[in-house]
Amino acid sequence: MQPLTPSLTKSLTQSRTQSLTQSLTQPGSLLRLATAGSVDDGKSTLVGRLLHDAKQVFTDQLDAVERVSRERGLEGADLALLTDGLRAEREQGITIDVAYRYFATSRRRFILADTPGHVQYTRNMVTGASTAQLAVVLVDARHGVVEQTRRHAAVAALLGVPHVVLAVNKMDLVGYAEDVFAPIADEFVSYSRALGIPEVTAILLSALLGDNVVEPSQHIDWHPGPTLLEHLETVDIDGEPASSAARMPVQYVLRPQSPDFRDYRGYAGQVTAGVFAPGDEVLVLPSGRRTSIAAIDRLGEQDLEAAGAGQSVTLRLTDDVDVARGDIIAATERAPRVTREVSATVCHLADQPLRTGDRVLLRHGTATVKALVDSIDSVLDLRTLRREPGPQTLQANDIGRVRLRTASPLPLDDYAEHRRTGSFLLIDESDGTTLTAGMVGEPLAGAVH
Numbered sequence: 001m002q003p004l005t006p007s008l009t010k011s012l013t014q015s016r017t018q019s020l021t022q023s024l025t026q027p028g029s030l031l032r033l034a035t036a037g038s039v040d041d042g043k044s045t046l047v048g049r050l051l052h053d054a055k056q057v058f059t060d061q062l063d064a065v066e067r068v069s070r071e072r073g074l075e076g077a078d079l080a081l082l083t084d085g086l087r088a089e090r091e092q093g094i095t096i097d098v099a100y101r102y103f104a105t106s107r108r109r110f111i112l113a114d115t116p117g118h119v120q121y122t123r124n125m126v127t128g129a130s131t132a133q134l135a136v137v138l139v140d141a142r143h144g145v146v147e148q149t150r151r152h153a154a155v156a157a158l159l160g161v162p163h164v165v166l167a168v169n170k171m172d173l174v175g176y177a178e179d180v181f182a183p184i185a186d187e188f189v190s191y192s193r194a195l196g197i198p199e200v201t202a203i204l205l206s207a208l209l210g211d212n213v214v215e216p217s218q219h220i221d222w223h224p225g226p227t228l229l230e231h232l233e234t235v236d237i238d239g240e241p242a243s244s245a246a247r248m249p250v251q252y253v254l255r256p257q258s259p260d261f262r263d264y265r266g267y268a269g270q271v272t273a274g275v276f277a278p279g280d281e282v283l284v285l286p287s288g289r290r291t292s293i294a295a296i297d298r299l300g301e302q303d304l305e306a307a308g309a310g311q312s313v314t315l316r317l318t319d320d321v322d323v324a325r326g327d328i329i330a331a332t333e334r335a336p337r338v339t340r341e342v343s344a345t346v347c348h349l350a351d352q353p354l355r356t357g358d359r360v361l362l363r364h365g366t367a368t369v370k371a372l373v374d375s376i377d378s379v380l381d382l383r384t385l386r387r388e389p390g391p392q393t394l395q396a397n398d399i400g401r402v403r404l405r406t407a408s409p410l411p412l413d414d415y416a417e418h419r420r421t422g423s424f425l426l427i428d429e430s431d432g433t434t435l436t437a438g439m440v441g442e443p444l445a446g447a448v449h
């Protein structure tokens, strides 16, 4: 978010906002997706193929890809180079972990979280899929569902990703045989249903040859399903329940600093859920002070009629209450609970294990507090979907239940209701490494036993 400094605020115009429904623009027109797959399943090739066949590759990029492919002695263009090019950028430190690719067709716009699959695959998937509406989980048709596939499905379920596509890739290597595809699809679909994923679709493809990615395959006469792109363009994301209780973690406090701004005091951040409108009663948390919204501004516009999830705005309040960066401004109904006891389902990301008794930092929204790992209650067995009680530690990629105690109170939501204000990260105090991603409550309730 661009910080709203007083000098920027000065340039706010008086124009009124478009109606909220308009500004949140045609629902269903934007799909956020993430990919996940084991090493060599063909994720880079698939993303490259998707962008290429959807005509999203600029000619100069394609020329470069063809040239490098020729230099490497390959006959055709190696489309993995399109995304590997991005990876080189990442290695130079331009982007960490996840690069976002934007593309569009005539039917929908897409934001694709492109995550490197080799190392720390769960960490990358958690980062990429945490805001995704759809996850594409790749398998190699020759290997079918493997442990990592189950883990990807479990992470998608844990993160509350509502749509999952199983992409059975490399079908060219198994003769496009239905009796290879069908059992893989059945196994994955029933596993994902057991995890509580609302919608699962299996699609077969050959990313290398471009079969069924954007163009229907010429090699398959038995498969009536859509191509991957067609599915991405038509998957129904309109009806997804929007959390109605409003939330905004405060990112910046704008105080009057110059004589010009004597009267300006606002709290800037991104609305993570629901809708705020002037006149609404709100709570400032964790203090619990009750006040109401005097006005809503954003860069270039003042006195908006409302602000909804995803918008970065500045809220002005009717009372001169004490609000700090890290606080959450929330609707008074169904407010987050303020607590120092955190019970959560976590996915451990770092190579160093998480242990009972560890002292860590907990980052929740814009707040960071000290925390103690009180207990690690169970770890999930991905084969049986049973919780195995009493592990003393969580290893990299483990999904488990933990209890934490924080040094100061935090306003927490259940992840199942609020993805943003119901999630947190645990961070190593000494070097700032991300250790664990946490989801407050039991987002896998009903799925695991």
Ligand SMILES: Nc1nc2c(ncn2[C@@H]2O[C@H](COP(=O)(O)OP(=O)(O)OP(=O)(O)O)[C@@H](O)[C@H]2O)c(=O)[nH]1
Residues within 6 Å of the ligand: 037, 038, 039, 040, 041, 042, 043, 044, 045, 046, 080, 115, 116, 117, 118, 169, 170, 171, 172, 173, 205, 206, 207, 208, 209
């Ligand atoms: N035969 C065949 N080979 C494929 C297909 N898709 C990918 N490959 C090959 O599989 C190998 C691995 O592909 P990548 O796209 O690099 O796979 P990846 O390791 O999942 O990607 P990253 O983890 O993101 O690097 C490459 O040699 C590809 O050419 C396919 O549909 N058919």
